[in-house]
Amino acid sequence: MELSEVLVFILGLPILMILVFIRDIKRKNKNEFIDYNREFLWILLVIYVLLIIAISFFPLQIKVRKDILCSPVDLVIFFQHLKNNTMDFNLLKEFIYNKEALINFVMFMPLGVFLPLLYEKFKSKKKMVSIVILISIIIEFIQYCLYYLGNNQSFDFINIILNVLGATLAYNVYNLILIKMEKLNLNR
Numbered sequence: 648m649e650l651s652e653v654l655v656f657i658l659g660l661p662i663l664m665i666l667v668f669i670r671d672i673k674r675k676n677k678n679e680f681i682d683y684n685r686e687f688l689w690i691l692l693v694i695y696v697l698l699i700i701a702i703s704f705f706p707l708q709i710k711v712r713k714d715i716l717c718s719p720v721d722l723v724i725f726f727q728h729l730k731n732n733t734m735d736f737n738l739l740k741e742f743i744y745n746k747e748a749l750i751n752f753v754m755f756m757p758l759g760v761f762l763p764l765l766y767e768k769f770k771s772k773k774k775m776v777s778i779v780i781l782i783s784i785i786i787e788f789i790q791y792c793l794y795y796l797g798n799n800q801s802f803d804f805i806n807i808i809l810n811v812l813g814a815t816l817a818y819n820v821y822n823l824i825l826i827k828m829e830k831l832n833l834n835r
Contacts, residue, residue: 759817
């Protein structure tokens with residue numbers, strides 16, 4: 648049995664629309680102010696989360712594994728690089744040509760922007776990086792568990808590092824843009 652990435656959106660988007668509609672009705676009944684810019688960002692965030700789920704866990708293959716003793720944790724490559732101290736330009740070249748590594752790097756970039764935009768507490772780099780590490784570990788742990796159901800994905804420390812680097816780069820670029828915009832507004 649195989650579940651497709653499309654299923655995430657077939658189920659996820661209507662549920663999102665219903666939840667947003669119910670929340671807006673409750674807010675209007677209470678005469679609360681609705682910030683539509685923030686609502687739009689929330690909808691984008693939920694669509695982004697659905698994309699993360701689709702990329703990270705699907706296609707989901709459910710079957711009994713025959714190689715149950717085989718470890719789905721990709722530690723060998725990570726510790727070889729640490730032991731040999733070869734995290735240099737060869738690793739960078741390998742990263743650029745490795746589609747999966749590039750996806751893991753880019754995949755969390757929007758999170759580095761969405762979190763500080765939607766939550767004041769994540770304007771702190773330390774808190775933003777902490778939540779990205781936590782989310783990355785949760786995703787990798789779920790992939791680890793799904794491995795035993797027949798999925799071909801595994802737990803990989805490098806994915807966590809790439810996710811954090813991508814989100815941190817986006818966070819830094821976002822902050823640089825904010826600083827430049829503030830300077831432009833002050834000069835007027």
